[in-house]
Amino acid sequence: MSKKMLKASVAGLILSVSGFANAGLITEIGDTGDSIHTAQSLSANTTQISGSISNNSDVDLFGFYWDGGLLDINVSYDNSNLDSQVFLFDGLGFGLYHNDDAPFPNSAISTTVSAGEYFVGVSSFSNDPVSVDGTIFPTFYTGQMAPTGPGGGSVLSGWEYDGVSNGAYIVNISSVSSYPQSVPEPSTLAIFTLAIAGLVSRKFKN
Ligand SMILES: [Ca+2]
Numbered sequence: 001m002s003k004k005m006l007k008a009s010v011a012g013l014i015l016s017v018s019g020f021a022n023a024g025l026i027t028e029i030g031d032t033g034d035s036i037h038t039a040q041s042l043s044a045n046t047t048q049i050s051g052s053i054s055n056n057s058d059v060d061l062f063g064f065y066w067d068g069g070l071l072d073i074n075v076s077y078d079n080s081n082l083d084s085q086v087f088l089f090d091g092l093g094f095g096l097y098h099n100d101d102a103p104f105p106n107s108a109i110s111t112t113v114s115a116g117e118y119f120v121g122v123s124s125f126s127n128d129p130v131s132v133d134g135t136i137f138p139t140f141y142t143g144q145m146a147p148t149g150p151g152g153g154s155v156l157s158g159w160e161y162d163g164v165s166n167g168a169y170i171v172n173i174s175s176v177s178s179y180p181q182s183v184p185e186p187s188t189l190a191i192f193t194l195a196i197a198g199l200v201s202r203k204f205k206n
Pocket residue numbers: 028030031032051052053054058059060
């Protein structure tokens with residue numbers, strides 16, 4: 001290998017290693033919101049989030065795009081007094097999974113989901129998400145829970161704000177994707193036209 005080639009490959013290796021490190025860790029910016037409209041978006045290739053439940057009522061939501069397949073999320077809090085809970089919502093705000101204490105003392109979710117937008121939420125036990133119909137998840141803490149609470153059929157509208165701890169946390173997450181480019185105008189127009197055509201034909205049938 002020539003000296004020039006060696007230099008180039010060393011430079012390339014340094015670039016790729018630093019690029020990998022930069023892409024992985026994302027830090028909470030200020031205090032991210034507790035609704036899907038105020039959530040911080042994760043950039044592509046994020047594998048770790050460093051954040052803080054800054055007071056007992058704080059909830060942190062992060063939005064991301066997922067290519068589909070097995071999604072692993074694990075919240076840990078080695079150096080703080082936080083007792084975390086983790087939640088997964090779909091792109092519309094419907095609850096998918098919740099875990100408080102497993103594997104203890106972490107809060108983890110592992111699920112295979114289709115491609116699309118999702119939101120991961122962190123709160124302090126027992127600050128649970130609610131919809132207009134009540135709590136979205138059951139209040140068990142023995143593992144990963146489906147949204148079988150009274151409010152599980154409706155989208156996230158708020159939280160109970162009754163947490164009992166606070167502190168820093170780390171979320172380890174399967175490498176997320178970049179958000180797809182915005183939907184081109186013609187497709188939007190086509191969907192709109194189809195919807196109108198559907199409405200008109202229904203009216204005619206009636
Ligand atoms: Ca926060």
